[in-house]
Amino acid sequence: AQSVSQHNHHVILSEAASLELGCNYSYGGTVNLFWYVQYPGQHLQLLLKYFSGDPLVKGIKGFEAEFIKSKFSFNLRKPSVQWSDTAEYFCAVNPSGSARQLTFGSGTQLTVLP
Amino acid sequence: EAQVTQNPRYLITVTGKKLTVTCSQNMNHEYMSWYRQDPGLGLRQIYYSMNVEVTDKGDVPEGYKVSRKEKRNFPLILESPSPNQTSLYFCASSWLGSAAEAFFGQGTRLTVV
Numbered sequence: 001a002q003s004v005s006q007h008n009h010h011v012i013l014s015e016a017a018s019l020e021l022g023c024n025y026s027y028g029g030t031v032n033l034f035w036y037v038q039y040p041g042q043h044l045q046l047l048l049k050y051f052s053g054d055p056l057v058k059g060i061k062g063f064e065a066e067f068i069k070s071k072f073s074f075n076l077r078k079p080s081v082q083w084s085d086t087a088e089y090f091c092a093v094n095p096s097g098s099a100r101q102l103t104f105g106s107g108t109q110l111t112v113l114p
Numbered sequence: 115e116a117q118v119t120q121n122p123r124y125l126i127t128v129t130g131k132k133l134t135v136t137c138s139q140n141m142n143h144e145y146m147s148w149y150r151q152d153p154g155l156g157l158r159q160i161y162y163s164m165n166v167e168v169t170d171k172g173d174v175p176e177g178y179k180v181s182r183k184e185k186r187n188f189p190l191i192l193e194s195p196s197p198n199q200t201s202l203y204f205c206a207s208s209w210l211g212s213a214a215e216a217f218f219g220q221g222t223r224l225t226v227v
Contacts, residue, residue: 051213
């Protein structure tokens with residue numbers, strides 16, 4: 001079975017700092033990769049996803065992620081964070097062709113200080 | 115507006131008292147699923163359904179039941195809740211396909227005392 005590791009449990013940054021959140025997965029075949037965000041008290045929303053093509057994926061609100069197949073990684077980046085980016089971020093994987101969908105990592109809580 | 119609606123949002127109950135959390139989606143999605151979210155563990159899938167009358171176990175199905183009698187509804191049933199089922203629950207729906215975006219409900223915070 002596939003699994004997802006998010007090594008940073010809590011990240012604290014000041015506004016305008018650059019962000020990189022790590023995500024590694026374990027699965028030997030072709031995968032679809034996702035980043036979801038959960039703002040305080042809200043439901044999860046899709047930030048971006050990769051399923052094929054250009055490994056550098058751009059999402060909403062200035063976020064991007066790079067799929068590096070050789071490293072089984074899908075790290076999330078943003079050049080300059082804002083206070084409104086404070087949220088919990090979840091990486092998720094779904095093997096191509098799988099019926100089950102979405103195995104999530106444990107999440108990274110991002111706190112941006114004004 | 116496209117949405118997944120869960121009810122109730124908050125629920126406190128006692129051990130052993132059967133309860134149902136409802137989930138409804140208005141996007142005509144084939145796929146629906148239930149997750150529980152616990153600190154440090156992320157979201158873990160409880161049950162999923164690929165269409166009406168087709169359901170299957172996820173990673174943590176013990177103590178839960180589901181049904182899919184209509185395409186839009188996917189209730190989660192706890193026949194005899196226990197304190198270890200205290201959690202935040204999310205229902206999600208999507209089109210079939212491993213690259214499909216999942217749409218989540220607002221969550222149900224359940225406390226079992």
